[in-house]
Each structure stands twice: as C-alpha cells, then as structure tokens.
Amino acid sequence: MRAWWFVCLVLAAGACLARPAAADNKQGDRVALLIGNAQYPDSDTPLTTPVQDVRAVGAALQRKGYTVDIAENANKQAMQQALAQFFDKIKPGSNVFFYFSGYGIQSGKKNYLIPIDGQIWNEADLRREGVTADWVMSEIDRRGAELKFVVLDAANRNPFERRFRGFSTGLAAVTDPPANTLVVYSTGPGTMLRPGSGTRSAFADELVGPLGSDGLSRPAFDKARTAVSAASQGAQVPWIFSTLKEGAGGGWSDPRPVPKPGRTEPPKEAKDAARPGPETARPQEPARNQEPPRNEITKEAARQPPEVPKPPPEALKPAAPDPAGDFAAAKRTNTRQAYQDFVARYPNGAWAERARAEIDRIDAAAKPAPADTQVLTYSxxxxxxxxxxxxxxxxxxxxxxxxxxxxxxxxxxxxxxxxxxxxxxxxxxxxxxxxxxxxxxxxxxxxxxxxxxxxxxxxxxxxxxxxxxxxxxxxxxxxxxxxxxxxxxxxxxxxxxxxxxxxxxxxxxxxxxxxxxxxxxxxxxxxxxxxxxxxxxxxxxxxxx
Known part of the structure; x- marks a missing residue:
C-alpha cells in the first residue's frame, strides 16, 4: 500500500508547496508540477476550483508513478521557486506534465499565467508580473524532456483585463510548441470559462478518471474533452494541440498530413536491414589464391611512392600585389573587418585612403541617433x-x-x-x-x-x-x-x-x-x-x- 505524505513549505505569504510522493517512483523519469491559484486579492470573489483541481489531478498522476509537486495560491516568488525546482528535476528522456489553474491573460499572441500578487494595470505589466506559457514549454524542452504535457485551465474572467481592455479575450492559440508536446486548454482559444460553483471544475472532474485508466496520454484527454463537451452541451469544448510523435502518449498517432504518394525513401525496416552491423561493416579478406579486386592496391604497388606532379614554374612565384582587385573583393564583402584587413595589407597610398573612408562610413552608419523623446499623449x-x-x-x-x-x-x-x-x-x-x-x-x-x-x-x-x-x-x-x-x-x-x-x-x-x-x-x-x-x-x- 502506498504511503502518502505532504510537506508544506511556505514560500511566501499565502503560498504553499505540497508534494505527494510514492516509494515506488522512478525519480527523474516522470515529473509533474501543478499550480492552483484561487485567492487573488484584486478579485471580488475568489476562484472556487483551482486548489481542489490540482490536488485531484496530482493524486491521479502520483498513482501512475509521477513525482508530483503542487503549488497552491502562489505569489510570483513562489511560482518562480516552484518552477525552478521543477526544471531542476527534469532529466533527458523524462516524461513531464505541467498544469496551471487560475487567471491567464493573452497579449501579443502569448499567454501569461498570473501569480496571486500580480499587479496588472496595463499590458506592459503582464511581461513583468506574469509567466509565459511559451517560456515554460521552452524550458521543459531545453532540459531534455522526451514526452511533454502542458495543461492550461486559465481562461477565467479576471479583474485585470478590464483595466486596459473593454472585453476579456481568453487564451491565445499556441502555434509552435516544442516537438513531442501535447498542449491542452480547458476551453477553446478566445473563449471564456463559465464561473464554477462547485469545489472542482468540470474539466478536472472529467480528466481524473481517464488519467486513472489510460495514464497520461492523448486518449485520456480525448475522453475528457468529449465528456466536458457533452456535459456542457457544447458550451465548453476543451482544445488540444499536438506535436506528439507517432506512438507517443498511449499509442496515439499524430494526425498531421502524411507524405504524398510516390515517396522513394525505403521503409525503416529496409533501412535497418541495409545499415551495416558490427560484422558486415568490416571488409572481408579475399580468399587465398584469389585475385584481388581491380580497385584494390596490391602490396607491390603500395611499396612505390606516389608520383607527385611538379608544379609549373609560374606557380612557385608569389602572387603580385593587386590592390585594385583586393579592394574590389573588400567592397563586395562590405564589412568593417574586410576594409581593416585591406588596410593592414596596403597601409599607404590612395587605395588605403579609400578603405579608411569606407571604415568611417560604416562607423557613422552604426552610430545610433538619439532616441525619440517626444512625449506621447495620454489616453x-x-x-x-x-x-x-x-x-x-x-x-x-x-x-x-x-x-x-x-x-x-x-x-x-x-x-x-x-x-x-x-x-x-x-x-x-x-x-x-x-x-x-x-x-x-x-x-x-x-x-x-x-x-x-x-x-x-x-x-x-x-x-x-x-x-x-x-x-x-x-x-x-x-x-x-x-x-x-x-x-x-x-x-x-x-x-x-x-x-x-x-x-x-x-x-x-x-x-x-x-x-x-x-x-x-x-x-x-x-x-x-x-x-x-x-x-x-x-x-x-x-x-x-
């Protein structure tokens, strides 16, 4: 029977990091971080589901052998620390899961995940206060993770957007995630979630069961998507974007277009058969009394030093200086270094002056003009x-x-x-x-x-x-x-x-x-x-x- 234990580390005011662990986990093989932010001081009413959602999904993953960290009501410092610890656990070849539930805001086609102490008054504040989902995916990939799952349950109506926008925009669609990644939104890009009244969201409720039966895989998310869509009568349809390799994530095949007919590349089995193994890679020696192949050098021929053709007398003479030709070559390159090399070879004369003039031209062009300091009108x-x-x-x-x-x-x-x-x-x-x-x-x-x-x-x-x-x-x-x-x-x-x-x-x-x-x-x-x-x-x- 698995033993459960939780260690709460208070990272900052109102933030707690909980880690359920199992004795049979393979450390470094399966790693998960789930962040549930509900208690935003700027919000009139707290979100009701994120904390219970991450606990339920985290427990399902832990039973599947994942090392699970949970950050609840994390401020910026707590989120940064939780992410740093999470990234440090990722080893090359790891299977990795990241889940965020709370407020998310898009700006410039990027999705920003907001800590509970986020001070957001305009879009510029998002870059200071938020954590971009793109950066999280990029860092997971950079650490060498093999199979990557990223879930954003963050399209909740928030108190921040109305300060600089007239409407809520939902999340932006991810377009270029790393290879072998499955990205899941609890509702489609550009749409907002309905306020929940229960202790768990419909998305997390429908996801926990498939995770328990199918494990962390594309089929599990497909089942959750179908169930959420049916339960909401199409009002909430989770969105899935995948770059999973064929066969990754529970045997699912990537639905991207397959190559057109007429491809001449042999199948993998044929490639493997044609590839020389340890034995076939070594050339076989000819049998005794067998005539060597015609393209093989005989021992008698190998004893004779190869004849080196003598160069013509003109080739032994150093090339005559050609400043006009060398300046033309520098002009084609048109870089400061090319003209400097020319001056080093021809330090005097009219050609050197022309090269120095080109260096001055490049330096003048590279010198920045003053920044535009004209005050902009305040809206x-x-x-x-x-x-x-x-x-x-x-x-x-x-x-x-x-x-x-x-x-x-x-x-x-x-x-x-x-x-x-x-x-x-x-x-x-x-x-x-x-x-x-x-x-x-x-x-x-x-x-x-x-x-x-x-x-x-x-x-x-x-x-x-x-x-x-x-x-x-x-x-x-x-x-x-x-x-x-x-x-x-x-x-x-x-x-x-x-x-x-x-x-x-x-x-x-x-x-x-x-x-x-x-x-x-x-x-x-x-x-x-x-x-x-x-x-x-x-x-x-x-x-x-």
Whole structure:
C-alpha cells in the first residue's frame, strides 16, 4: 500500500508547496508540477476550483508513478521557486506534465499565467508580473524532456483585463510548441470559462478518471474533452494541440498530413536491414589464391611512392600585389573587418585612403541617433490610472508598487526623466528590485546615459543571472555604445531564456549585420518581423536602424 505524505513549505505569504510522493517512483523519469491559484486579492470573489483541481489531478498522476509537486495560491516568488525546482528535476528522456489553474491573460499572441500578487494595470505589466506559457514549454524542452504535457485551465474572467481592455479575450492559440508536446486548454482559444460553483471544475472532474485508466496520454484527454463537451452541451469544448510523435502518449498517432504518394525513401525496416552491423561493416579478406579486386592496391604497388606532379614554374612565384582587385573583393564583402584587413595589407597610398573612408562610413552608419523623446499623449484610461497612482503615493510616498507602475507609465509615454526619478525611488527603497534596475537601465539608454544604463543592467544580472529582460536591455545598450559583438552575446543569452522575444531577435539581427554576418542577420530580422511587425519601428524610436 502506498504511503502518502505532504510537506508544506511556505514560500511566501499565502503560498504553499505540497508534494505527494510514492516509494515506488522512478525519480527523474516522470515529473509533474501543478499550480492552483484561487485567492487573488484584486478579485471580488475568489476562484472556487483551482486548489481542489490540482490536488485531484496530482493524486491521479502520483498513482501512475509521477513525482508530483503542487503549488497552491502562489505569489510570483513562489511560482518562480516552484518552477525552478521543477526544471531542476527534469532529466533527458523524462516524461513531464505541467498544469496551471487560475487567471491567464493573452497579449501579443502569448499567454501569461498570473501569480496571486500580480499587479496588472496595463499590458506592459503582464511581461513583468506574469509567466509565459511559451517560456515554460521552452524550458521543459531545453532540459531534455522526451514526452511533454502542458495543461492550461486559465481562461477565467479576471479583474485585470478590464483595466486596459473593454472585453476579456481568453487564451491565445499556441502555434509552435516544442516537438513531442501535447498542449491542452480547458476551453477553446478566445473563449471564456463559465464561473464554477462547485469545489472542482468540470474539466478536472472529467480528466481524473481517464488519467486513472489510460495514464497520461492523448486518449485520456480525448475522453475528457468529449465528456466536458457533452456535459456542457457544447458550451465548453476543451482544445488540444499536438506535436506528439507517432506512438507517443498511449499509442496515439499524430494526425498531421502524411507524405504524398510516390515517396522513394525505403521503409525503416529496409533501412535497418541495409545499415551495416558490427560484422558486415568490416571488409572481408579475399580468399587465398584469389585475385584481388581491380580497385584494390596490391602490396607491390603500395611499396612505390606516389608520383607527385611538379608544379609549373609560374606557380612557385608569389602572387603580385593587386590592390585594385583586393579592394574590389573588400567592397563586395562590405564589412568593417574586410576594409581593416585591406588596410593592414596596403597601409599607404590612395587605395588605403579609400578603405579608411569606407571604415568611417560604416562607423557613422552604426552610430545610433538619439532616441525619440517626444512625449506621447495620454489616453483617458492612462490618465485615470495615473491619477489613481498619484493618489496612492500621496497617501503613502513609500508605496513601491505604485512608484514602479507610475515609472512604467512615464516610460511608455516617453517621459523618461520622470520615469528615472520614480525608478530611483523604487531602488532606494528596495535596492534589490531586479525589475526596477532593468527598467532604469532601459530608460537611461533612451536618454543616452549609457554608462549608467550598463551599470544598472549589470547589477540586475548579478542579482538574477540569465534574466532574459535584463540581457535584452543590455544588448540594446551595447548596440547604442557601438559594441555589436557584446550585443550578440547578450541577445544570444536572452534568446536561450526566451526564444520568442522579437526584440532580442531583431537586435541580434542588427548586431550581426554590423559584424558582417549578413545572411544570419537578415534571417534574424525576418524572423523577428514575422513575430512582431512593429519591432523595426520600435528600434527606430530607440535611435537604431
């Protein structure tokens, strides 16, 4: 009989991490994290089902041999810690399950999972306060998981969207999950869940049984989908998107289009038969008195050194200097390094002067123009938000959250000096506020305080190494300073943490163009524009083209 035990670790106010464990678990083989957030202070009425949902689904998974961690009513710190512990448990080849129940909000075709202490007043706050589902999937895949299940039960009407939108939008459809991943929403993209009155949601209720019989597999989710749709008379239809390999997840076959007839590639069995094994890979020796094959060199011939043809006398002479031809070659490459190499070979004369002029041209083009500092007009909603923040700060000038949000509002409207003043005060009151340091880094870059901006980004990364947002900001600073190689390094690291950040991809593309990696740079820029068509205009406002 399995023994159950729960260890509650209070990670922050109101957050508890519970772990049911079984003695017969294979540690590292099957790993699950379930987050149930119900007690949001900004909500008029708490959600009634997330905590019971994650407990019930977690118990079903534990009985199937999964190592299960459960985070209940987790604030941002608790979510980050739970995710970090979860990622650390994933080993190459693991089967992995992630489940989130609570408030989720889409922005820019990304889904943000909201901690209970999320302070959301505008869409920019989502990037600071929320955790993107894309990042969770990317990190699970990066750790080497083989079979991945991600479930989002998060399309609940929330108290945040009405602050910056006139309607609730539901979740955005995932379009590019990692390979061998099954993504499940409790209701379709762009639709909202009905408020529940029971202790468990219809989705979790219908999922627990199939998980117990079929295990974690596509058939289990198909059964739950059918049952939820029938029970709600089509009002709630769970949505499933899969990149599972054929045969993965309970014998289910991927319904993607199969290759058209006429394919000439042999079947796998034929490939395996044709592939040489340990014995057939060695060439067989000819039998005695058997004439060697015609293409085999005999021992007598092997003793003779091969005849090396003598080069013609002209080839032994060094090539005559050709500055015109070499300059034309540098011009075709058209990079700073190519012209520098030319000057190193031909340091004097008219051709060297032409090459130095090209270097000056490239340096002038690479130097950023000042950022656009024209103040943007405040919308009526932004004015209302600013008035609320001003009143909050009149009551309590040390309200760090209000200072931070007002600093963001100033930055969005290009009132950069006012933004710096608010972020200064946040950092004075809370010296280790990583997000405030990152935001002040970015704002200082806009007003050309590049040395100070670099110090802020470095401090943020010292406090939180590999923080994608701070790496993205430091990449921008290095671009403005004129250090494209350093910018590429920062953008590479930012993209490892968040591979779908258009600004990092576009910035790396510009940096690559400046170091002569023309093909790679243009590829990055094309991919970034596909993600966000406005990113080029955004960089132009930064003074970088």
């Amino acid at each position: 009526r909603e932004d004015l209302r938000t600013k008035a609320e923040l001003d009143r909050a700060l009149e009551r309590d000038p040390t309200n760090v959250g209000a200072l931070y949000r007002r600093g963001q509002l100033y930055a969005l409207h290009r009132e950069f000096q006012k933004a710096v003043a608010d972020f200064d005060e946040v950092i004075r009151l809370s010296p280790q506020d990583v997000e405030a340091l990152n935001n002040r880094c970015w704002v200082r870059a806009m007003i050309e305080e590049l040395d100070r901006a670099l110090r802020d980004c470095n401090e943020a990364l010292k406090l939180r190494p590999n923080f994608p947002d701070a790496l993205d900001s430091r990449g921008l600073v290095n671009l403005k300073i004129g250090l494209p190689g350093m910018a590429i390094r920062d953008y590479d690291a930012a993209l490892r943490g968040n591979g779908k950040q258009a600004s990092s991809l576009y910035g790396r593309g510009l940096a690559r163009l400046r170091t002569g990696e023309t093909q790679e740079g243009n590829s990055d820029i094309t991919d970034a524009l596909a993600m966000d068509p406005t990113v080029a205009k955004e960089f132009a406002r930064y003074g970088i083209r």
